[in-house]
Amino acid sequence: MLRITLEQWRMFRMVAEHGGFNQAAAQIHKSQSSIHSAVAKIEQSLDVKVFSVDGRKTKLTAAGEMLLRRANYLLDEAEKVEAVGHTLALGVEASLRVAVDEVFAQQVLYQALEATSQKYPLLRIELIESILSGAHELIENNQADIAISPIHLPNGFNEHLCQVEFAAVASPTHSLHLLKRELTLEDLKSCRQIVLRDSAHTKRSDSGWLGAHQRWTVSHLRTSIDMISNGLGFAWLPVSSIKEELEQGVLKRLPLTHNAKRTSSLYLVFQDEDRLGLGARTFIEQLRRLCEVASAST
Known part of the structure; x- marks a missing residue:
């Protein structure tokens, strides 16, 4: 029999996160005495001190820091169990959030979405377009259920989905084409390169930049295509x-x-297969099938 409840661990975490009993009480709408009682129960049950008081500050002890790491894992897993149960109860989820790197083939994406919607017409689908690390970050922050990303998820499901071919292009009237010869890296560095901005908010990447003397950074693939079509630069x-x-x-x-x-x-990535509803599973099946067909035809 467990001597400490999940609710007591949750109160302990809130005190640690918000730096005090008063602050934790305000956040979770509990009385300060109930939070004190929960922390005291942990300390008594384990015979260890988890907080020390320094003036008006409440700080974790070394033992408290270790227990917090374990408690975080325990509480996160408990939330996942509840989410899985909720998914099983619903059968078909109400909504599906899909983060997709903009370089993924649009026709394949559209067909997979349409096939899923045909089967589950009431499923609300939110498509979040991203660049480079963006889809990966959305999955890590639980802002998307499924992602198509060029980056692996360290602690989740990763499946190779397809290869994307990039070509170095420019407008036919661009100065690089007017040279009428094979081009070197140095030729490119002397011209403006159009680069896509990583849509992640942290740990952004400049993948593909050559170190050209002129660089324009844009947020969307279509903007890059339009600029290059108008002779304003080159890009892969x-x-x-x-x-x-x-x-x-x-x-x-x-x-x-x-x-x-x-x-x-590009990889198909998500956190936990057990949490995916029928709509998500159908979308994944369609993606796999359509990517196989596209790969076989190239």
């Missing part, structure tokens, strides 16, 4: 996103001596 762009521009001659591949093509992997 996903081929699946610029097929029409290449066919119409609005964009033209740069004749590079090296690295004219690049590839990047």
Whole structure:
């Protein structure tokens, strides 16, 4: 029989997080005496001191810090169990949040979303478009249920979904094409490069930047395509996103001596499979099927 309840551990965590009993009481709408009682129960049951009082400050002891790490894990797992139970009770979830890197093939995405919506027409789908680390961060912060990301999730599910081919392109009227020869890295560095801004709020990446003397950073792939189509710079762009521009001659591949093509992997990532509802599972099945078809046709 456990001597300490989850609620007592939760009160302990709130005191630690908010720096005092009064502050914790205000946050969780409990009386200060009930929080004092919960912490005292922990200390008595374990025969250890978890807080020390320094003037008006309440600080964790070394033992308290160790217990807090374990309590955080315990409380997080308890929340997951409840979430799984809630999902099982509902059967089909009310909403699905999908974070997708903008370089992922749009037609594949749209088809997967449509097939899911056809099966579950009342499912509300929120599509969050991201760049580089953005989808990964959304999953880590529990702001998305599923992500298509170029970055692995350290403590979650990761499955290779597809390869994305990038081509170095510019407008046919761009000065690089007017050189009418193979181009080197130094040629590119002398021109303006259009770079996509990482949509993550922390740990941003500048993947793909050459260190060009001129650099414009934009937030969306479509903005980059439009700028380059108008002769304002060059970039490596996903081929699946610029097929029409290449066919119409609005964009033209740069004749590079090296690295004219690049590839990047995209991964299907999520935190916990047990928490996914029927809508999410259907969407994942459609993604896998459509990516296999697209891969077989290339």
